[in-house]
Amino acid sequence: MKLAIGCDHGGFELKQEILKHLKERGIETTDVGCPDSTSCDYPVYAKKVTELVRSGEVDLGILICGTGIGMSMAANKEPGIRAALCHDVFSAKATKEHNNANVLCMGARVIGPGPALMIVDTFLDTPFSEDERHIRRISLFS
Numbered sequence: 001m002k003l004a005i006g007c008d009h010g011g012f013e014l015k016q017e018i019l020k021h022l023k024e025r026g027i028e029t030t031d032v033g034c035p036d037s038t039s040c041d042y043p044v045y046a047k048k049v050t051e052l053v054r055s056g057e058v059d060l061g062i063l064i065c066g067t068g069i070g071m072s073m074a075a076n077k078e079p080g081i082r083a084a085l086c087h088d089v090f091s092a093k094a095t096k097e098h099n100n101a102n103v104l105c106m107g108a109r110v111i112g113p114g115p116a117l118m119i120v121d122t123f124l125d126t127p128f129s130e131d132e133r134h135i136r137r138i139s140l141f142s
Helices: 009-024 042-055 069-075 089-099 113-125 132-139
Strands: 002-007 028-031 060-065 083-085 103-107
Touching: 002 009, 002 042, 009 028, 009 060, 009 103, 009 113, 042 060, 042 069, 042 103, 060 069, 060 113, 069 083, 069 103, 083 089, 089 113, 089 132, 103 113
Parallel strands: 002 028, 002 060, 060 103, 083 103
Antiparallel strands: none
């Protein structure tokens, strides 16, 4: 599995925690930035992650900002992106099973690193259900 991860200044510290965790899991990761906690524009990093997902260079993406809201809004502007804002394990599991989400968005000011890592693991480890009803519903997105 290949993964792209990006953040704005509000998500920088949590991104670092997640990168460490993904490395421990042996997951190949492309970090598109931001490089530090200096104020920056989240849509820039959402675009970088979604471009990698859309091109097939990576399988999934993770985006982090202060609330996760801005990142999810920016990511979902891109065709073919199904970004889900998740702040709990149930939502991460459900969005992969039912929506086949390809980008996970989180808010660093909303959740701490412990829950965030559990959400990441759930998102990465949950397969799409392949149920006809879910496939039909996803096809209505485009």
